[in-house]
Amino acid sequence: MSGKRWVVWLPLCAFGVIVAVVMWGLYLPADRTVHSAMVGKPLPAFTLPPIVPGKPGLSDKDFRQGKPRLLNVFASWCIPCIAEAPQLMTLKAAGVPIDAVAIRDTGPAITGFLRRNGDPYARIGDDATSRLQLALGSSGVPETFVIDGRGVIRMQHVGDIRPEDVARLQQALAEAEVGAE
Amino acid sequence: MRKFVLALALIAAPVMAQRPPAALAYTQLPDPAQEAEARALMATLRCLVCQGQSIADSDADMAGDMRALVRQRIAGGERPDEVRQWLIARYGDYVTFDPPVGGTTWPLWVAPIVLLGLGMLVARASFRRR
Numbered sequence: 001m002s003g004k005r006w007v008v009w010l011p012l013c014a015f016g017v018i019v020a021v022v023m024w025g026l027y028l029p030a031d032r033t034v035h036s037a038m039v040g041k042p043l044p045a046f047t048l049p050p051i052v053p054g055k056p057g058l059s060d061k062d063f064r065q066g067k068p069r070l071l072n073v074f075a076s077w078c079i080p081c082i083a084e085a086p087q088l089m090t091l092k093a094a095g096v097p098i099d100a101v102a103i104r105d106t107g108p109a110i111t112g113f114l115r116r117n118g119d120p121y122a123r124i125g126d127d128a129t130s131r132l133q134l135a136l137g138s139s140g141v142p143e144t145f146v147i148d149g150r151g152v153i154r155m156q157h158v159g160d161i162r163p164e165d166v167a168r169l170q171q172a173l174a175e176a177e178v179g180a181e
Numbered sequence: 182m183r184k185f186v187l188a189l190a191l192i193a194a195p196v197m198a199q200r201p202p203a204a205l206a207y208t209q210l211p212d213p214a215q216e217a218e219a220r221a222l223m224a225t226l227r228c229l230v231c232q233g234q235s236i237a238d239s240d241a242d243m244a245g246d247m248r249a250l251v252r253q254r255i256a257g258g259e260r261p262d263e264v265r266q267w268l269i270a271r272y273g274d275y276v277t278f279d280p281p282v283g284g285t286t287w288p289l290w291v292a293p294i295v296l297l298g299l300g301m302l303v304a305r306a307s308f309r310r311r
Contacts (some may be wrong), residue, residue, distance in 0.1 A: 034229050037273045104200045104242055129203035130246035137271030139229035140243070 010117070018060075025110035036137030036156045043071075043151045044135040052110050058099055058125030059119025066149040068176035070169070072100040073133055076113035078141040084160035085117035091166060098174060099123045101132050104140055114167050144169070150174035195302040205252040205253045207246030212256070225267065225279045226251070235278060 012051075031083065041069040043060045050057035063069055072079040088141075092098055100121045102110055111125065127133060136145065148171065155172040157165060189288045223237035228244040234253070236244040246267075254264045262304040280286050 032232060034272060034275060037269075037271055055292055056311055104246075106200060124291065128200050130243055131250075133243075134247065134268075139272065 005092045018080075021131075030058075032140040035084070035158070036139075038137040039156050041153060043147060043153060044120035044132075046125075046132050046135065048127055048132060051105065051107050051124050051126035052114070053107070055121070056123045057150075058101060058123045059152055062099060062123060063147045064149070064151040067097065068146060068148045068154070069094060070098040071136075071145040071147055073103060073136070073138050073139045073141055073143040073145070074100055075103045075105050076109040077105065078103075080143045082117055084142055085089045087163060087166050088120040088160040091161075091169065092176060096170070097122055099125075099176050101127045102126045103130055103133055104125050111175070116141050146176055147175045148151065151157055194290065202242065202245045203249035205249040205256075206282055207248075208252075208254050210256050216252075218261050219248075219255040222255070222264060223248055225277060226265070227276050227278060229272065235253050 043063055046058050047059040048057050063071070069093065088098060097118045097165050100123070102124055105126070105128075114121075125132065136153075138145075140158070144157040145153055145163060146157075148170050154176045155169075155170065161169065210219060220237065224235050226236045226247065228234045228236045228239035228241055228247070230241045230243050231239045234244070236247045241284070251264055254267070255261065265277055265279075269281075274283070275282050280289070282290055
């Protein structure tokens with residue numbers, strides 16, 4: 001009997017392990033970012049009409065022309081989109097082609113947004129009911145996708161592009177250029 | 182006064198930028214059977230901006246667009262499970278409140294059975310001792 005004394009402590013040990021796991025989960029900083037499962041897959045087929053005069057709409061064919069591009073998911077009603085605008089202008093100045101999809105937005109609002117914050121976009125597609133956003137696995141604005149020259153999604157950046165993110169995006173673009181050849 | 186009106190207009194500008202919700206976000210399908218299927222599916226899909234809520238419970242714009250997508254696909258003849266799989270292919274298992282049995286989720290199904298078995302063994306042993 002005395003040989004089995006230690007067995008008495010097993011339930012307490014098990015309880016201790018459970019408490020440790022729960023505490024660990026509680027104190028771990030929570031990451032609520034929803035990552036797209038479409039990274040590494042081709043862009044879904046889509047055709048979006050233009051939203052502002054003088055700027056073409058957007059389709060998946062625009063991303064299959066041999067050069068990597070950025071696809072920026074944005075909206076004029078989105079505050080972090082204002083915060084990332086200078087970084088997009090920096091990327092444009094560095095020669096990066098950037099297309100955009102405007103989520104649940106209107107032409108006049110976009111025109112005003114581009115006048116206030118600069119216009120880094122070659123094309124802007126009008127996604128009035130989040131159709132393309134859902135097809136991309138994007139869960140909010142702003143988000144930015146790196147698309148290689150064959151239309152394959154190579155990277156997703158969730159949230160606004162901070163100054164420290166610019167180099168990472170440029171590196172992903174450079175890798176996309178090499179990978180697509 | 183003009184400055185005040187201008188300030189008001191600036192505050193209201195983001196609101197005016199919003200489009201009206203998608204056609205089927207707040208409108209039921211004409212076919213009650215399809216609507217019931219769509220409803221049941223919506224209750225098990227996670228709203229991606231509010232995360233703790235299903236798209237059936239959420240008033241977020243994106244949840245409305247997801248409801249419209251579900252209703253359109255159901256009305257187009259897709260099975261609820263096909264719509265769920267379409268979303269899982271884009272957002273991962275996170276998007277469904279009814280996670281499929283897989284590499285990381287099998288303990289959820291196995292653990293209760295194992296614990297019940299252990300409990301029965303312990304109970305049997307302690308009754309026998311008396």
